[in-house]
Amino acid sequence: MASLKDVARLANVSLMTVSRVLNDPKRVKPETLSRVQEAILQLNYVPDLSARQVRRVGSRNKTIGVLALDTVTTPFSVEITLSIEETARAYGWNSFVVNMFADDNPDDIVDLLLAHRPGGIIFTTMGLREVSISPRLLKHPLVLANCENKGELVASYIPNxxxxxxxxxxxxxxxxxxxxxxxxxxxxxxxxxxxxxxxxxxxxxxxxxxxxxxxxxxxxxxxxxxxxxxxxxxxxxxxxxxxxxxxxxxxxxxxxxxxxxxxxxxxxxxxxxxxxxxxxxxxxxxxxxxxxxxQLPHYEIGRLSTLHIINGDSHREKVLVDSPWLLRESF
Known part of the structure; x- marks a missing residue:
């Protein structure tokens, strides 16, 4: 299993820099952050969460709450939630999913989500669509994956x-x-x-x-x-x-x-x-x-949305994610 030292060696940075990437990425230069994150992925490094919890009592909750509107129940968009979980784990975060269906009361679902005190929230949908985000969610670190808000601008990652x-x-x-x-x-x-x-x-x-x-x-x-x-x-x-x-x-x-x-x-x-x-x-x-x-870039949308929360990004822009062309044999 890869260690913190292995990550530091591969990224050519100090142990302190790797620790900052994991615990406070806003303090790290973008190019250094990217290099360390790539090393973490390449080595499949998993931090010792139990030790970190002991050291960081009272710190930001490193859990991402995923509010999934019809997403987890379909094969078309399941890669979004899969990517969120894999990316979160790679950076020492956890994630949980709360599904919302057509007959659910949105306020009840928001209550359930916020009861877990997430450190950030990803709102995701099956199929690109406009959604109406609860004002209570807007008070938390929030990003939209595969959807856009009808009202106030919220950072969103959608297919191009x-x-x-x-x-x-x-x-x-x-x-x-x-x-x-x-x-x-x-x-x-x-x-x-x-x-x-x-x-x-x-x-x-x-x-x-x-x-x-x-x-x-x-x-x-x-x-x-x-x-x-x-x-x-x-x-x-x-x-x-x-x-x-x-x-x-x-x-x-x-x-x-x-x-x-x-x-x-x-x-x-x-x-x-x-x-x-x-x-x-x-x-x-x-x-x-x-x-x-x-290719609908669902996995990449999930990855970028997760990093948006982990890195503490504050922009409210709509980010278009490349949809790759796959030439096969039907012409």
Missing amino acids: DEQGQYTAVQALLAAGYRRPLCLHLPANHLATLRRCRGLDRACREANINPDTLEHCYMQYGDEHYRDIPDILLAHIYQGQPQFDSVICGNDRIAFMVYQTLLTQGIRIPQDIAVLGYDNLVGIGNLFIPPLSTV
Whole structure:
């Protein structure tokens, strides 16, 4: 097991500097802080929490309370809470999760969360959305992960959906596809609005007017994924697709597109290219052929949000986290 000395040696700093990083990171220069934190991760160093508790009675509670709105119950965003726990442990902190469901009283959930006296709070949601943060939470160190506050500005870490979609569509168009059918998530969804901006920008740069493309928007509700086959078939006449590719709002839509095209004897990518979004956990590489898609950066969002609390950051900015483009074999 790595020791404090091992961390200091790898980061080329003193034991006192490593101790400050763990106990009072605001006193450490940013470049030194980053170097020590990288060494901690590389060595998987875990501080002796029991000893530190004895030495630091009455000090700041190094526990992060995670208020999870629909997050822990879904496979799509579980990486956020996983990342929070792993990052917190790496820096000698603890974390706990309080789930909030649609029928919960928000005030009761806030009471439960604050009863644990967390040293910082991460509010996270499944799916990018706007939320209304309780004024009581605003009195504590707070950061939002995968969501934005409707009222007072609060620091938030969210996917860079516009850039992610731009990069993916740019790659699709560069591969020679000029007539994509666009199957979007619901029209007023935050992610939809931003991904559409990325799509528009990529199209215009390729001298394609995005307004001339076919745009179809899914209705809210998981049951409406079953509408995708009919939407797709409406654009296939006498077995001939009126498009050369499909830009899908997420990988679940892409899954329905694959099934529909293949049942019609239409090959992917020889006849039609397919582009997804999200990199659905454990699924992307199981498409045949593997689906080209964009990675939602949930793990990185969790990591950055946790470091925001640990480092005592005070900014209230919206931080866009890169959504990597994953080129596979669907075009």
